[in-house]
Amino acid sequence: xxxxxxxxxxxxxxxxxxxxxxxxxxxxxxxxxxxxxxxxxxxxxxxxxxxxxxxxxxxxxxxxxxxxxxxxxxxxxxxxxxxxxxxxxxxxxxxxxxxxxxxxxxxxxxxxxxxxxxxxxxxxxxxxxxxxx
Numbered sequence: 488x489x490x491x492x493x494x495x496x497x498x499x500x501x502x503x504x505x506x507x508x509x510x511x512x513x514x515x516x517x518x519x520x521x522x523x524x525x526x527x528x529x530x531x532x533x534x535x536x537x538x539x540x541x542x543x544x545x546x547x548x549x550x551x552x553x554x555x556x557x558x559x560x561x562x563x564x565x566x567x568x569x570x571x572x573x574x575x576x577x578x579x580x581x582x583x584x585x586x587x588x589x590x591x592x593x594x595x596x597x598x599x600x601x602x603x604x605x606x607x608x609x610x611x612x613x614x615x616x617x618x619x620x
Contacts, residue, residue, distance in 0.1 A: 488525050489525075489550050490511070491550065492507075494507055527554075531546060542573035547562075562578075566582070571584070
């Protein structure tokens, strides 16, 4: 499994790289508990102008370069935003919208003003347990 993420909130000062690292560590731990392996986290440069900001394909291209066995046909994009879904659509990747997440569209959408700390970790744990069950 490879995670691709824009992490725009770092550039906006909503949270720090250390906050993101803590969430990634919690994610890794949860996956290990369920026998899954996380191979890599690929992040776009916060605030940078590059083709690595979803929905552009740069993060997928980086993943393929690092792990040549990856293909769009064998990949799944799970995300909580319409940008994530557009990323998957443009690449021909099967995509699943996770509703109720911090960035998801609709009435349960949360404010982007909150740092992704313990609240996001609880959301991630619930989401992972649901998908891995």
